[in-house]
Amino acid sequence: MATTTMDKANSLMRAFRRLGFDGWAIGAVAVAALVATPLIAVVIIAVAPSGDIWSHLSSTVLPLYIEKTLFLLLGVGVGTFVIGTGTAWLVTMCRFPGRWFFNWALLLPLAVPAYVLAFVVTDQLEYAGTLQVWLREIFGWKNRQDYWFPEIRSLGGAIAVMTLVLYPYVYLLSRAAFLEQSVCVLEVSRTLGKGPWRGFFSVALPLARPAIVVGVTLALMEALNDFGTVEFFAVPTFTAGIYDVWLNMNSVAGAAQMASVMMVLVLALIGTERFARRGQRYHHTSSKYSTLPSHRLESWTAAFAFVACLLPVLLGFALPAGVLTAYALEFYSDTLSAKFFTYAANSLSLSAIAAGLAVLIGLFLAYGSRLGGGPVVKAATRFASIGYAVPGAILAIGVMIPLARLDNALDGLSQQVLGIPTGLLLSGTIVAVVYGYVARFLALSYGTLEASLDKITPSMDGAARTLGCTPGQALRRVHFPLVRGSLLTAALLVFVDCMKELPLTIILRPFNYETLATFVFQYASDELLEESALGALTIVAAGILPVILLSLTIVRSRPGHPAGGMAADTGPEVAVP
Amino acid sequence: MSGLHLNNVSHAFNSGNPVLNGVSVFVAPGELVCLLGPSGCGKTTLLRVAAGLEHLQVGQVTIGERVVAEGRHGKHIPTEKRGIGLMFQDYALFPHLNVLENVTFGLPENAADRRQWALSALSRMGLADYAASYPHILSGGQQQRVALLRALAPEPRVLLLDEPFSGLDVTRRVDIRAETLGLLKETDVATLMVTHDPEEAMFMADRILVMDEGRVIQDGTPVETYFEPLTAFVAALFGPVNRLQGMVRDGHVATILGDFGAQHLEDGAPVEILIRHEGLRLSATGQGAEIQPGEIPCKPAPVDNENSAGACGRMLSARPLGRSSHVELVLTAEDGTEIILEARIPGVFLPQPGAEVLVTANPRQTHVFLAS
Numbered sequence: 034m035a036t037t038t039m040d041k042a043n044s045l046m047r048a049f050r051r052l053g054f055d056g057w058a059i060g061a062v063a064v065a066a067l068v069a070t071p072l073i074a075v076v077i078i079a080v081a082p083s084g085d086i087w088s089h090l091s092s093t094v095l096p097l098y099i100e101k102t103l104f105l106l107l108g109v110g111v112g113t114f115v116i117g118t119g120t121a122w123l124v125t126m127c128r129f130p131g132r133w134f135f136n137w138a139l140l141l142p143l144a145v146p147a148y149v150l151a152f153v154v155t156d157q158l159e160y161a162g163t164l165q166v167w168l169r170e171i172f173g174w175k176n177r178q179d180y181w182f183p184e185i186r187s188l189g190g191a192i193a194v195m196t197l198v199l200y201p202y203v204y205l206l207s208r209a210a211f212l213e214q215s216v217c218v219l220e221v222s223r224t225l226g227k228g229p230w231r232g233f234f235s236v237a238l239p240l241a242r243p244a245i246v247v248g249v250t251l252a253l254m255e256a257l258n259d260f261g262t263v264e265f266f267a268v269p270t271f272t273a274g275i276y277d278v279w280l281n282m283n284s285v286a287g288a289a290q291m292a293s294v295m296m297v298l299v300l301a302l303i304g305t306e307r308f309a310r311r312g313q314r315y316h317h318t319s320s321k322y323s324t325l326p327s328h329r330l331e332s333w334t335a336a337f338a339f340v341a342c343l344l345p346v347l348l349g350f351a352l353p354a355g356v357l358t359a360y361a362l363e364f365y366s367d368t369l370s371a372k373f374f375t376y377a378a379n380s381l382s383l384s385a386i387a388a389g390l391a392v393l394i395g396l397f398l399a400y401g402s403r404l405g406g407g408p409v410v411k412a413a414t415r416f417a418s419i420g421y422a423v424p425g426a427i428l429a430i431g432v433m434i435p436l437a438r439l440d441n442a443l444d445g446l447s448q449q450v451l452g453i454p455t456g457l458l459l460s461g462t463i464v465a466v467v468y469g470y471v472a473r474f475l476a477l478s479y480g481t482l483e484a485s486l487d488k489i490t491p492s493m494d495g496a497a498r499t500l501g502c503t504p505g506q507a508l509r510r511v512h513f514p515l516v517r518g519s520l521l522t523a524a525l526l527v528f529v530d531c532m533k534e535l536p537l538t539i540i541l542r543p544f545n546y547e548t549l550a551t552f553v554f555q556y557a558s559d560e561l562l563e564e565s566a567l568g569a570l571t572i573v574a575a576g577i578l579p580v581i582l583l584s585l586t587i588v589r590s591r592p593g594h595p596a597g598g599m600a601a602d603t604g605p606e607v608a609v610p
Numbered sequence: 611m612s613g614l615h616l617n618n619v620s621h622a623f624n625s626g627n628p629v630l631n632g633v634s635v636f637v638a639p640g641e642l643v644c645l646l647g648p649s650g651c652g653k654t655t656l657l658r659v660a661a662g663l664e665h666l667q668v669g670q671v672t673i674g675e676r677v678v679a680e681g682r683h684g685k686h687i688p689t690e691k692r693g694i695g696l697m698f699q700d701y702a703l704f705p706h707l708n709v710l711e712n713v714t715f716g717l718p719e720n721a722a723d724r725r726q727w728a729l730s731a732l733s734r735m736g737l738a739d740y741a742a743s744y745p746h747i748l749s750g751g752q753q754q755r756v757a758l759l760r761a762l763a764p765e766p767r768v769l770l771l772d773e774p775f776s777g778l779d780v781t782r783r784v785d786i787r788a789e790t791l792g793l794l795k796e797t798d799v800a801t802l803m804v805t806h807d808p809e810e811a812m813f814m815a816d817r818i819l820v821m822d823e824g825r826v827i828q829d830g831t832p833v834e835t836y837f838e839p840l841t842a843f844v845a846a847l848f849g850p851v852n853r854l855q856g857m858v859r860d861g862h863v864a865t866i867l868g869d870f871g872a873q874h875l876e877d878g879a880p881v882e883i884l885i886r887h888e889g890l891r892l893s894a895t896g897q898g899a900e901i902q903p904g905e906i907p908c909k910p911a912p913v914d915n916e917n918s919a920g921a922c923g924r925m926l927s928a929r930p931l932g933r934s935s936h937v938e939l940v941l942t943a944e945d946g947t948e949i950i951l952e953a954r955i956p957g958v959f960l961p962q963p964g965a966e967v968l969v970t971a972n973p974r975q976t977h978v979f980l981a982s
Contacts, residue, residue, distance in 0.1 A: 492702035495663050498689035499696040500716030501764060506690075510715075514706045 057504055058410045061401030064394055065410075065417035071431025071472050072416070072423060075296065078289040078434060094274060098291070102257070102270040102298070104188055105195075109256040110249050112196030117203025117252075118245055120342050122233060125211040127328050129335040135342040137584035142349025143201040144576030146533045146550070148261025149569045151194045152557040153353040155265070158185045186266040195256050197349035202255070203248035205583065210244035211237060246309035250302050257298065258424040260536035261554050271295040272536060275426040279540070285434065292427040303422045354573060360566030368567040371552070377571060380548040383463060383538075384531035387470035388478075391527040392520055394471065395478030399486050400508055403494070414479070421476035425469070425537035432469045432541060436460035461543055469537040474530050478523035485519035486512065525578055532575045612674050613638045613800040614660060614768045619669035620681075621655055621824075629655045631824040633669075637800040639767070642791070644811040645804045646847065647821035653804045656821075657770050660802065661696050662689035674767050692768075695761030695799075699773040701753045703745035709756050710741040716764040724763060731759050735789075751782045758790060762797065769794070771803040775810060787813060808848045812836065820844050842979045845884045852890070852951045854883040855981065863978055866943050867971045868919030872978045880981040889975025890953035891917060892937065892967045920970035923951065928960045935959040939967060 123129070124136050142150075157163050165182060174180050183189065238245075263273045271291060279288035330338055361368070398414045420428060436459040447455045459465060489512060497507035535550045542551065549568045556565035614637040621630040629652040637643045645653040658664040659679075660671055665686060666679040673694065678687040695716075703712050713728045732738050735755045745753055754774065761769060774790065775783045791814055794801055805811050811818050812832040820828040820835065820843075828840045839845035856863040861873040863881055875881060913919050923939040937953045951969065961967060 490700060490702060492698035492700055493704065495658075495661070495689075495696060496698060496702040496704070496760075497715075498663065499661055499692075499694055499766075499770075500760070501690045503688070503690055511704055511706075 057401045057404050058407070061398055061410050062413045064397060064401075065413035068394065068417040068420070068472050068475055069413070070435055071428050071469070072419065073431075074435045075289065075292050075423075075427055075431040078286070078293070078430070080293075094269065095291070095294070097269050098271050098274045099294075101188060101268055102295075105192060105256060105263070105268065105270055106253050106298075108189075108192030109195045109199060110253055112192060113200040113203045113252040114245065114249055116196065116200040116345055117248060118207045118238070118241070120200075120345060121204050121208035121211055122237070123338045123342060125208055126233075126237075127330050127338055129330040129338040131339055131342070135346070138346050138350075139204050139342060140201045140580050140583055141346055141577070142198045143583075144573050144580050145198050145350060145353050146261070146535070146572060146576070147195050147198050147255075147259050148265065148535060148554060148557075149357075149573065150198055150349065150353050151191070151262040151265055152553075152562050152569070153356045154190070154194055155185050156562045157352070157356060158182075188266075188268050191259075191262050191266045191268045194262055195252075195259060197345060199252040199255050200345060200349075202251045203245060206244040206248035206251075207241050210241035243309040247306055250306040250309070254299070254302055254422050254424075257295070257302070258426075258536065260426060260539070265554075265558055271298075272424055272426045275430070276536065276540065279430070285430070289430050289434070292430050295424065295427060299422055299424065299427075303419065306422075354570070357566045357570040357573065360563045361570045364563045365567050367564040371556070371564060372547075373552075373567060376547045376549050376552045376568065379546065380532055380550065383466055383470070383548060384528045387467050387474065387531045388524045388528035390467065391471050391475050391478040392482070392524045395475060395482045395523060396516075396520065398475075398479055399483040400504075400512065402483075403486055404504055418476040418479045420473045423473070425473060425534060426540065428469055428473050429537050429540035432465055432472065432537075433460055436465055436468070463543060463546070465541045466538060466543075469541050470527075470531045470534065473534070473537060474527045477526045477530065481519050481523040481526065482516060485516040489515055522582065525582070529575050529579050532572055612767070613641070614802060615670075615672040616656065616660055617670040617672070619656065619659055619666065619671070621652070621659060621664070621667050628824050630659070633821070633824070633826050635802065635819060635826070637768070637802050639800050640795075640798045641816050642794060642801040642803060642814055643817045643819060644815035645802065645819050645821055646808060646811040647806065648847075649806060651821045652824040653821050654772055657696070657772055657802065657804050660768070661694055661770055662687065662692055663696075693764075693766050694768045694770060695764065695766035696770045697757050697761045697772065697774050699776060701745075701757035701777070703753055703756055703760075705745055708742050708744055709737060709748070712745065712756055713760045713763050715760060724765070728759065728763055731762075735759065750778050751786050754778060754786060755789075758793065762793070762799070765797075766799060769799045769801045771801065773804055773806070775805075776807075783810075790814075812848075820847060837974055839977055842882060842884055842977070842982070845886075845977045845979075848886075850887045850952065851884040852887065852953075854885070854949070856881050856883055856978075858978075865918075866921050866941055866949060867969060868913065868921075870918065870971075870973055870976050870978055875978065875980060881978050882981045884977045884979065885951075885971050886975040887936075887952050887954040888934075889972040890951060890955075891970045891972065892923075892939070892953060892955060892959065893970075894961055894965065894967055916972050916974070917970040918973060918976070920968055923967050923969045925961045925963050925965045925967060926950070927963055930958055930960060933957075937961075939969065941969065 120135070120139050124132050124139070155162070158165070160177065160182075168174070168180070168182075172180070257270075258272065259270075260272045260276060262268075263270045264276065269277075271294070275288045275291050275295070278284050278291060398417065402410050402414045423431075437457075440455075440457050440460050443458060444455045447453055459468075493511055493515075494507060497511045498504075502510060533550060535554055538548055539551050539554065542548070547555070549572055553565045553568045553572065556562070557569070562569075614635070616633065616635040619630050619633045620628060622628045631652075633652070633656060635643065635645075635656070645656060647653050655664060659666055662671075662679060666681045668681040670677060670681065671679040673692055676687075677685065678692050679685060704715065707715065709732065710728065713732065714725055717724050717728075729738075729741070732741055737752060737755060740748060740752065745756065748756065754777065758774070775787050778786060787810060803811075803814060805814075815832055817829065818832055818835045819826050822843055828835055828844050830838070835844065836848050839848070845851060854865050854867075856865055858872045858875045858877055858879045858881055860877065861871065862869045863872045863883060865883055867885070870883060872881060921941055923941045926938040926940055928935055928937045931954075933956070935955045935958055937955055937959065939951055939953070941949045941951060943949060953969075
């Protein structure tokens with residue numbers, strides 16, 4: 034009897050092995066499944082019929098959500114494309130005063146969450162804000178009826194704000210693509226009689242297109258994810274709608290239905306991004322690089338270039354950082370009395386736990402798929418790291434529903450067996466928040482670690498194995514020391530994104546539990562920006578850390594020497610598989 | 611049976627094309643066997659299957675007395691438990707460990723005697739001063755030695771070498787390969803080495819296994835493989851050849867250079883005659899370019915064990931290569947067709963173009979195969 038069971042187990046193992054499975058692979062698939070559960074949950078809920086909510090939604094708010102979301106994406110897409118590629122072209126191909134400063138300074142707005150900029154811009158530009166007060170004093174206007182001023186809290190305002198903080202994605206990728214282009218190709222276009230501007234439009238831009246598309250789609254994914262800005266500006270996009278339907282109309286199913294419609298948009302973006310990335314590979318054509326020819330710009334063109342690069346930095350970073358610093362200095366005692374340290378500690382610990390977990394899981398998955406688990410493991414890992422594209426509001430629903438089910442099941446079991454109700458163990462606790470963070474940001478750590486492991490030749494693994502190491506020992510003795518630097522980078526990236534994260538946190542956090550992000554959002558929404566300035570400034574300060582990392586790699590890579598810069602340039606922030 | 615035994619191994623990758631097709635290899639302890647073949651013939655895959663880095667699909671792998679992999683039953687002893695050493699083409703030295711740490715990587719904590727061995731081996735290889743250095747400052751030859759010592763340190767029963775000298779420049783290669791052979795012959799390890807360089811295989815191997823398209827075509831000593839190639843492919847693998855066409859008559863095949871034995875082939879079979887460049891012997895007839903070619907026929911030479919009857923040829927070109935000369939000449943057949951032959955002559959042999967030479971072929975370096 035025992036032998037037949039053993040035989041059965043053995044033959045099962047063999048069957049697994051024939052599919053490319055072993056202990057590591059099974060573990061990798063299990064972990065990947067756990068991380069992917071929220072995504073699967075959303076899909077299942079979306080597919081499950083729940084008739085009347087659906088018809089209600091589609092007859093009332095849905096068309097509006099679709100319209101506003103599409104306009105938002107269109108605006109942000111065009112805006113980030115123009116600013117991102119324009120500034121990238123100027124700093125890589127032209128010489129004008131301040132070029133080296135702008136080279137890295139153009140990344141700074143990346144540190145500012147869109148909602149923070151939204152609060153600052155509103156604070157400064159609305160009726161009682163600095164600018165309008167100033168205008169009224171100069172022109173002697175008495176009230177609103179005397180002059181026209183654009184409405185800040187509008188779709189247009191949201192587009193402007195998001196464009197200003199998201200264009201660095203496009204800047205970063207198109208800059209790398211321009212640097213990578215062979216000078217010869219550009220010079221050929223000059224010899225064929227095309228001027229620098231026509232060269233840009235007919236050669237450089239088409240060559241950089243795949244990179245630009247990736248940059249724009251990443252920016253659009255962030256725009257789709259945004260909750261703070263659209264909520265504050267009262268722009269009814271999908272993310273705002275999901276929040277509204279769930280928390281205000283108290284309809285989880287309705288929220289899930291909306292999430293499923295939104296997933297169509299997300300999938301379109303993921304598809305576009307993947308397709309563009311595939312195209313990118315064909316562009317490493319010529320290995321001949323020399324110092325890029327930089328046109329020296331004269332007088333007014335130089336001034337134009339200077340202003341064109343200065344404005345995004347000024348509006349996207351200097352303005353919010355300056356205003357927040359001024360408020361923080363003036364009102365810090367108010368912030369401190371509002372339990373700033375508690376919120377900061379909450380943010381730090383949540384982000385640190387999530388970063389640690391994301392790095393551990395990322396390393397496990399990257400190493401697991403390196404061990405050659407076959408197509409099943411590879412597909413599972415890829416799916417697990419798709420969370421970066423899924424808006425936080427959707428993921429929140431996907432986390433909430435399975436955890437609530439699990440809680441109910443545990444509670445029921447406990448009541449049956451022990452006679453004691455357990456209540457909510459997972460949902461509505463920080464476990465849910467951390468789960469959401471890891472599901473959303475795993476791609477950052479996984480991508481970074483996978484890229485880093487890829488640089489280790491497979492024969493290193495083979496050498497370690499033939500010298501007597503098990504896969505685990507090889508990981509500890511060979512791979513771990515070699516990727517240590519990347520582990521830190523990966524942890525930092527996840528940490529900072531968790532600090533900034535708003536929609537997931539606001540939906541999943543325990544009752545009355547505040548992080549810096551939710552605290553800033555709550556206070557600033559109630560027109561108490563001054564009191565929350567220190568919190569917002571802390572988030573921006575944390576966001577500067579990865580920007581410094583990226584800037585360093587940019588400064589190290591000189592134009593015409595893309596070998597040093599290319600890999601790192603497209604590096605951490607966008608290192609998605 | 612000890613040593614390494616690969617029995618009837620077949621292997622295919624996802625694309626479905628078989629990379630290995632019923633390959634059997636045996637390497638005895640202390641023996642060095644070379645797998646020789648063009649790139650893509652499956653030799654590296656065979657090495658990886660032996661190491662366990664690639665799962666065995668069909669066949670059996672035995673190391674020492676122990677079956678370590680069986681295709682049919684799915685048995686697979688993991689690489690680290692097989693007691694093998696593998697030296698990679700790129701050496702795969704661990705960049706974060708110094709030379710001594712690299713060499714002792716595979717040793718258990720308490721193997722004091724082997725650590726001593728590592729130190730003395732390093733100093734014997736002239737690497738004592740580099741024990742605390744990191745791999746990236748070493749030259750290619752030094753890295754190769756460290757990789758070899760690292761693979762040998764745990765005293766594996768089987769050593770697998772994947773193109774161990776291909777990363778070295780030509781001048782260093784000759785020295786290092788002699789040094790490597792000396793080191794291996796001191797141990798009792800069964801060595802299976804992969805190479806695409808026939809000269810390297812001849813120098814290193816006790817036996818050469820010629821592989822093509824996933825099959826072993828010939829298994830023999832270097833001398834056997836060179837002088838008695840079983841197929842035209844094997845013959846051509848060991849250096850450039852001249853190819854003539856012919857037909858078997860009474861166990862012989864007649865060519866412009868004389869008759870060659872073809873007892874193993876059927877009468878009337880169309881054949882291809884392969885003559886190595888170094889198998890042609892030329893002697894100047896003393897007739898210079900100023901005499902009309904063919905006007906004074908050169909005398910046929912007496913046929914012996916080393917020379918065929920031969921024929922008269924006219925020089926087209928001759929170039930010095932240092933230790934030998936490369937010669938191109940043309941022969942005119944009875945029906946008037948011209949046959950161009952190439953030869954490699956030891957030393958400096960540079961007749962003027964147009965000069966007449968007597969061409970004979972060494973039957974031991976002339977091979978007759980059924981035309982494909």
